[in-house]
Amino acid sequence: MSTAVSAERQAILQTVRDFAEAEIRPHVMEWDEKQEFPREVFRKLGELGLLGTVFPEEYGGSGLSTGDYAAIVEELASVDGSVALALAAHTSLGSSHIFRFGTEPQRRLYVPRLASGEWLAAWGLTEAEAGSDSGGTRSTAVRGGGGWVLNGSKNFITNASVGRVAVLMAVTDPSRGHGGISSFIVELDNPGIRVGKKENKLGMRASDTCTLVMEDCRVSDASLLGAEGEGFTNSMKILDGGRISIAALAVGIARGAYEAALKYSKQRKQFGRPIGDFQAIRFYLAEMATAIDAARLLTERAAQAKDRGEEHRLFAAQAKYFASEVAVRVTDRALQIHGGYGFIKDFPVEKFYRDVKLCTIGEGTTEIQKLVIARSLLSGRE
């Protein structure tokens, strides 16, 4: 595994950093407090080619590696977790599902629009009764009117009210368990689908999280994504990639909090000295920096395995599990280093501390990652 950062990646990251400093950092608390999705930022991210990073240029993408993409997610997350989360869900879930399992006409129809940012994508697996146990999907799709009729609702869907298209999983054959779940591409201006409850969240408040309700939602035959009955298996493959982006999201939030704490340690004086002179604070900083680097290396390992076309379920789950748990600890320490000021919204660690928790939950909780890891270990497969 190579850990050298290419000159190309460095140049891309400099562009992302400049953009985030100018267009995102000044507004993060306002968006957070208003729970406002920054649409204009996404228009500009599209112009910069950052909404289709991993797709080939012939589909309007930027043709970058998964490692480059993860580094971009990290960079954005070090400034604002919400923007990074929305970009990750758009890219790794909705768009990637269409690109990876779509027919050529489906790819040509959707991927260029998604890569340019003209449209944003959502992805709906979770339901009220189907969280960690996504095989418990209750939404249905039955054949009718020359296509399919979908009913049911999807919970906690990122980009649900700002997206223009969603990939949704529904049961097409209840007798076949996991093998009876299929995926559909549903355009969100379809009169049979509506946005339900908007969630009022602890963190990631500028990202859009809503319920999607399908009531006799009619779609054509051409909306079936992948083979009938393969929706569950394909979703698990999509989550293998998605977990790499959530690991990168966690690394980025942890880094943002760590950088703020490092700066504060040099500025804040108590007992006549900068608090960074005290061994307790130094040990915190040393532990934080080491944990972040370790999490980034696991993320890069998973990304490189994916790019080599190798099975990467184990590596992705390990990266997601480790990075998200470490990131929760790092943001906690960063807040501690700030003392009372860390508890105040004038300092950025307060928001990093709230945002980071999502990383141990979304795209499979920590407990589910451990199940995935253990299953791989015991079966002897990677």
Ligand SMILES: Cc1cc2nc3c(=O)[nH]c(=O)nc-3n(C[C@H](O)[C@H](O)[C@H](O)COP(=O)(O)OP(=O)(O)OC[C@H]3O[C@@H](n4cnc5c(N)ncnc54)[C@H](O)[C@@H]3O)c2cc1C
């Ligand atoms: C902000 C946000 C954005 C999201 N975006 C999306 C999205 O875009 N698309 C989408 O489909 N979903 C999305 N989700 C849903 C997310 O993936 C689920 O919340 C997550 O998978 C957990 O499901 P649950 O909330 O139903 O928890 P539950 O499954 O009810 O879990 C509750 C607890 O039980 C534990 N548990 C459950 N089963 C086991 C087991 N077998 N062994 C050990 N412990 C277990 C869990 O780890 C957890 O601690 C989002 C969630 C949030 C909060």
